[in-house]
Amino acid sequence: MNKLSIVKEFAQNQLKNDKTGHDFNHILRVVKNAQLILAGESANSELVLVSAYLHDVFDDKLIEDPASKRQEVRQKLTELGYPSNFIDQVFEIIDNMSFSANLAQKKTLSIEGQIVQDADRLDAIGAVGIARAFYYGGHFGETMYDPEILPRQQMNKTAYRQPGTVINHFYEKLLKLKDQMNTITAQTIAKQRQRFMLDFLEKFKSEWGQ
Ligand code: ADP
Numbered sequence: 001m002n003k004l005s006i007v008k009e010f011a012q013n014q015l016k017n018d019k020t021g022h023d024f025n026h027i028l029r030v031v032k033n034a035q036l037i038l039a040g041e042s043a044n045s046e047l048v049l050v051s052a053y054l055h056d057v058f059d060d061k062l063i064e065d066p067a068s069k070r071q072e073v074r075q076k077l078t079e080l081g082y083p084s085n086f087i088d089q090v091f092e093i094i095d096n097m098s099f100s101a102n103l104a105q106k107k108t109l110s111i112e113g114q115i116v117q118d119a120d121r122l123d124a125i126g127a128v129g130i131a132r133a134f135y136y137g138g139h140f141g142e143t144m145y146d147p148e149i150l151p152r153q154q155m156n157k158t159a160y161r162q163p164g165t166v167i168n169h170f171y172e173k174l175l176k177l178k179d180q181m182n183t184i185t186a187q188t189i190a191k192q193r194q195r196f197m198l199d200f201l202e203k204f205k206s207e208w209g210q
């Protein structure tokens with residue numbers, strides 16, 4: 001088995017019990033998006049794919065002990081023979097690509113980081129994005145909708161992690177992603193998915209009776 005297949009298998013194993021919308025199927029969709037974006041860019045594809053496979057493995061909102069998981073990932077990549085500067089770049093991408101890491105100020109990402117960020121963000125919007133938001137909200141005890149609760153503005157990471165409502169998550173994050181895509185490929189796909197989310201929100205509110 002080549003190194004990348006072992007990384008893939010490692011990620012699958014790590015995320016197999018996830019029930020928050022960050023399971024291995026999310027990873028496979030992100031990898032597929034990344035491959036599509038890579039076709040239009042000049043970038044180190046091994047760095048993109050390793051980062052895509054591992055990007056949710058040590059996320060602090062999903063696991064108890066992110067510090068020891070990071071160590072485990074570093075050890076795994078070292079064992080596989082990836083050079084330490086390659087491994088540093090993987091961590092740099094994963095640490096700086098998330099929406100929450102970019103709330104205070106926008107982080108500068110390498111082209112590889114920009115591709116993985118776009119690939120991950122494409123999976124947060126559109127039909128699958130809608131499903132994942134409700135799945136995540138249910139798992140963490142969020143209210144589906146409350147017209148009395150207004151979307152929050154200008155949040156830091158701690159405030160962002162407090163449960164809100166799932167419908168507000170669209171205004172607090174999901175609808176903002178279209179204008180934050182780095183690559184032309186992702187910008188094009190995001191436009192269609194944005195329209196779908198806006199239609200959904202309109203129908204949702206009209207059925208709700210608003
Ligand atoms: P990042 O890892 O980029 O910081 P998030 O942690 O914001 O991204 O979320 C990843 C995905 O989890 C979102 O795209 C969404 O599907 C879901 N999610 C996160 N926060 C919420 C929330 N408050 N309500 C509903 N879904 C959420």
Ligand code: NI
Nearest residue numbers: 022055056120
């Ligand atoms: Ni992800």
